[in-house]
Amino acid sequence: MVGMSSVDRIPSAEPVTLNCPRCGNRFSLMAGLKWITLHCTGGHSCRVEELLEPGSPDLESRLRQLLRDMEQKGGYLKNVAEDARLYGYPEVADTFQREAALLESRIRLLRDLLPDEPAPPPAD
Numbered sequence: 001m002v003g004m005s006s007v008d009r010i011p012s013a014e015p016v017t018l019n020c021p022r023c024g025n026r027f028s029l030m031a032g033l034k035w036i037t038l039h040c041t042g043g044h045s046c047r048v049e050e051l052l053e054p055g056s057p058d059l060e061s062r063l064r065q066l067l068r069d070m071e072q073k074g075g076y077l078k079n080v081a082e083d084a085r086l087y088g089y090p091e092v093a094d095t096f097q098r099e100a101a102l103l104e105s106r107i108r109l110l111r112d113l114l115p116d117e118p119a120p121p122p123a124d
């Protein structure tokens, strides 16, 4: 029988490895259905579009990494939902299904914001 402990291990915030341009604190949370907003520990919030200035390949690659992390987490959430349903926790399954759907909508948003191909490094 599956324990509920596996549910507790899931982090509530996305793993964001970006720093706030205003105070330098680490962004700790992202939210939004129609756009993605990052929130830093200093209380600022910033839309991803604002950070994605042309010619910031470093940020772009970190956002790509974030995208991969989110995809991984989305797959994990779906697995947990399937397990929960299998072992007779339908309400837990629904919760994780909703989380996964929310995450997927953010993944689509983020993917739309990123250019198709990584920009080549500028010739110096």
Ligand SMILES: [Zn+2]
Residues within 6 Å of the ligand: 020, 021, 022, 023, 024, 025, 040, 041, 042, 043, 044
């Ligand atoms: Zn800040």
